[in-house]
Amino acid sequence: MRVSLTVNGRHRTADDVWEGESLLYVLRERLGLPGSKNACEQGECGSCTVYLDGLPVCACLVAAGQAESREVRTVEGLAGDGRLDPVQEAFTECGAVQCGFCTPGLVVQAHDLLNRTPRPTDAQIREALAGNLCRCTGYEKILDAVRLAATRKAATP
């Protein structure tokens, strides 16, 4: 089947999509956007988190057909004008990135958190990121990064 959708502001079409493919597969293997990661493909790790119509979801559990005509924003679409998003910047600076496989999903999920809750408490950060597994960092630096990004975002309206 054909799947047409908007990805990172651009209209994209994928042909010959098999019905059993996920949005994640379509992004990674058909649209050249492998930034969203395939760590568990069961919705348990959050590595494939993308915005679907403005809400972060696990792309691995979205059937390709469900994405038809919808708007998707991936980690590749967060930076603008050659500048990293403050969340991305903070992740690199705070040591929140090690192997980095969880990073794209965490960056999208944290990005969403700060859009909704610009100055989150630690408890809110933890709750918001509880669906994103990281095996390298022990999460401390990730908390640091989200706090820093929040501070920076607040300082630059």
Add this chain to the structure above:
Amino acid sequence: MRPFTYERPADVRSAVAAAAGRPDAAYLGGGTNLVDLMRLGVATPRTLVDVTRISSRAIEETGGGLLIGAGVRNGDLAADPLVRRAQPLLARAVLEGASGQIRNMATVAGNLLQRTRCPYFQDVTKPCNKRLPGSGCPARTGDHRNLAILGHSEHCVATHPSDMAVALAALDALVHVEGPGGARTVPMPGLHRLPGDEPDRDTVLAPGELITAVEVPHLPFAARSRYRKVRDRASFAFAVVSVAAALDVAGGVVRDCRIALGGVAHAPWRAEAAEAALRGAAATPEEFARAADAELARSSPLPRNAFKAPLLRNVLVRTLTDLAEPAGFAESEPVETP
């Protein structure tokens, strides 16, 4: 994954028509459970009828309570001011399930129709009466640590995994269904079956029936309610046991109550024996323990999940004690992740 055809009908009526008479058709809601099961080869529909766009996403106040569209996303349900005010138990239970990302995709109807997490059901290389009727139930003698202690049968000891459904079972919800034979409502509890000798049937829905809405009747003492869940890590894990309870206490006596249990049976388990024991009883920990014991008298734990009985007792007594204390209801606001 077995090949299938994908259909996106324009409205509920054509969705039901598309699925009618095709027992191998499945409705696709949020997909968070079904897509996973299809990938594992556990679910093998020949036709997928995508109802994502045609299921109602409205939450309305009716005369007698709330009417929640089948397509309402779990995240929206938990965040809805109406729900949080009128049925905090429901909001709470929904927030205890899964993760923010999953709740953003999962729907009310899909949540009700989740399949079990029994390890034998999830693995197509192992026998399972629920997945392949007649193949046997290795869980009875194998790993049943997370499985049922109430209402199981020799054919199946699976549990229902939903948190939301436990709350709805406590709240006497009505499930609105549209099917080839017309519309009907199914009460909660009552939607989900006990396994008996047909463990492959999770619910009483007939083939082709589609959930269109869930109605939650007004509960005068809804404010005094709580959902408590014990799990193996702090977040994003299925219940080992859970309790949904609402309590109406006046003058130290229980006037009325609603109790449902999760993680202990093939269906969200309405604790009728405990409720009966409580109505008119003193609102004391001793009476709560007696009520818990009355319910647990119906249990038949297996060797490796026997711990669930005393654990459930503890959770239940704790929850009710909390609800009974005049000042004991200082539940902090749920952390929102809509």
Add this chain to the structure above:
Amino acid sequence: MSGTETRPDRGQSRERGHGPGVGRDLGVGHSAPRPDGTLKVTGEFAYSSDLYLADMVWGATLRGPHPSARIRSVDVGPALAMPGVLAALTCEDVPGELFYGLDRRDQPVLAADRVRYQGEPVAIVAADHPERARRAAAAIVVDYEVTEAVTDPRRAAFDPSCPAVHDGGNVVRHQPVRVGGDFTAPVVVTGEYEVGMQDQAFLGPESGLAVPAEDGGVDLFVATQWLHVDRDQIAPCLGLPPELVRLTLAGVGGAFGAREDLSMQVHACMLALRTGRPVKMVYGRQESFFGHVHRHPARMRYEHGADLDGRLRYVRAEILLDGGAYCSSTPAVVGNAASLGVGPYEVPNVWIDAYGVYTNNPPCGAMRGFGAVQACFAYESQMDRLAEACGLSPVEVRVRNAVSQGSRLATGQVIDSPAPLAGMLRELAAMPLPPEPSRTAGPVAVPPPAGPARAAAATSVPDPAGVRAPGAAATPDLLDLPGGVAQTTHGEGVRRGVGYGVGIKNICFSEGFDDHSTARVRVELLGGEPHVLVRTAAAEVGQGLVTVQEQIARTELGVERVTVAQADTTVGSAGSTSASRQSYVTGGAVRAACRAVRERLAVLRANGETLAETLERAGAVEETRVYRHRPTFPMDPVTGQGDSHAQLALCVHRAVVDVDVELGLVKVVELAAVQDVGRVLNPLALEGQIHGGSAQGLGLALMEEVQVVDGRVLNPSFTDYLIPTILDMPPMRVSVLANPDPHAPYGLRGAGEPPTLSSTPAVAAAVRAATGLRLPRVPIRPHDIAMDGSRYGNWAGDRSL
């Protein structure tokens, strides 16, 4: 002692946000940013599962469902008949050697006449779509004759009537350690302990892309820990000389030991050579659980004898490690468990027997901590029992027995670099404790059941340092209590416990292994400015080795612009990214090559010339150096004696937990750690290693276990194999000591593994302190606490030790 650097890690107004690069020292000792950081936050970093070529096809694996079975026949015909399928191969299609393995070549590329564990590869296929490949694999018909599976490691080790998983018997290695002969003492504590099978649970699944080359060879882009040892196993199986098998490291999504063994490497190459097309293989998560080795589950019996003042007189131990169906690195794991089996304590008399055995359980091999983790849980549990028996605090009993520089290990090896364990423990104990838990309700509300009485109540807890009754309500915040946001606990049954753990880990490969690394460093002018290119075969798996290599080059050569080339096999072996060894060994090689370049430049440089001018005039300068750490020696097969380790590292943990004793819920409130790293190369990256290692130890203590019943894995998913979420991991308080090891480059001490050892026993001890339960097994789960799991049955069976 010099160089103590204490850095409290929980500053209130901490702000580490420096812009990368500008005006900062980015050399050794500084938090230089990761060169791959930006690519990783934008999604552009190319992991092994991201690789793509226009004409590539997909590989898939058929795995046997039985823990033990004979294969009567395999029919790939149905697969080949399916549309889009290009190849379906079995063991008969293996071009060269039929077996591979890290230590013994005992693992078939594809099973021939029998399968020895659930999930063993039997056939592989290539097709034009991954789903077609999976379906084709499923269509292959294999006729199995199921045979008796050996699943009890004790029986495998000691019962002569037990079937042999491999010819030659089931004991892969038995390593004794014998010191002294006086096994009497006034105080004796004994215990039996069990460690469940932990999974590395890296996030990036096994994957890679094999590309057939015109010269008849193959280029493999793969996520691995050791390119050369992969190549040296792959090439013989393909029947190719090593130079025709070229490996390039693709982006690695974590490793933790799980990529030390081969997974899809030979399979992808076979399919590529057969089809003439690039072949991509990517495991799903479920397959990943069957596609790599796990941490050896262990059953251990310990007996500690001590004087009345708590000083150890002897330790006797039996450590039984289940290696599963193939050898992998079991011998080395046994060596670690034996040589480090009493921990960092001075013990005059030692009698240890460590065994690694074959069974038909999932194969086990390397995981962060490597044999030392299992023993550490047991000996630290014993130290707590000893403290209890002697009326000492957990800290005091450890201090009294602590090793220091000059002490002898059980192997007779003298610790010849700083080992300030007693001071580390004192510093740890002096750290402030987190505030007492809040509570919202009165005393424990649940009346006792009518049935049998509950196990030990928390009122009779022996450890005086361990238990504090919850304080009066300050500002109750339910989110801080066990059960987290679920608000499962409102403080009624909450008990606080504090526990300590101490671990000692060998750094680098031990027991006489020729452990070396190779670095090629080139300085040249690029765009008119000096630029350094560092090339090694060392695998960056997330830990930050690329950053450290850059830092070393900057410091040694005084050049800020440094590039670390993608690791490949065009340079000599770097050894494995394991045993916490890469900063030491590859760091040492990079330093040596830089210094060689520097010496050449010093000769070339004319008076008053800048570096750029020298390079302009004389051209690029390139040097390659091999670095070896000092030699190690085998353990004596009878006595276990020998200087088997190159370096030893210490880490200590304190865990503070709140336990809801009625609901079995544990919240780790804080983890504190003191670690001596010799020299801090990169503070930010180091903290990340300590946090991450501690988190994996916490996971083992409280939730992580591959559940295996009758040889079958029951939870091969992240839904059912739980690892800590951000809600499970507490804030950490970290103090880093830097007492240099004179034998190591920059005085550094490998840092990645030690925190993984000591956090597990610290958390377990804290839970014991809170509950008064013995809890001899990790992971500790709710039913072990709330209901005394030993009576209600552990899922893992009611196997006695």
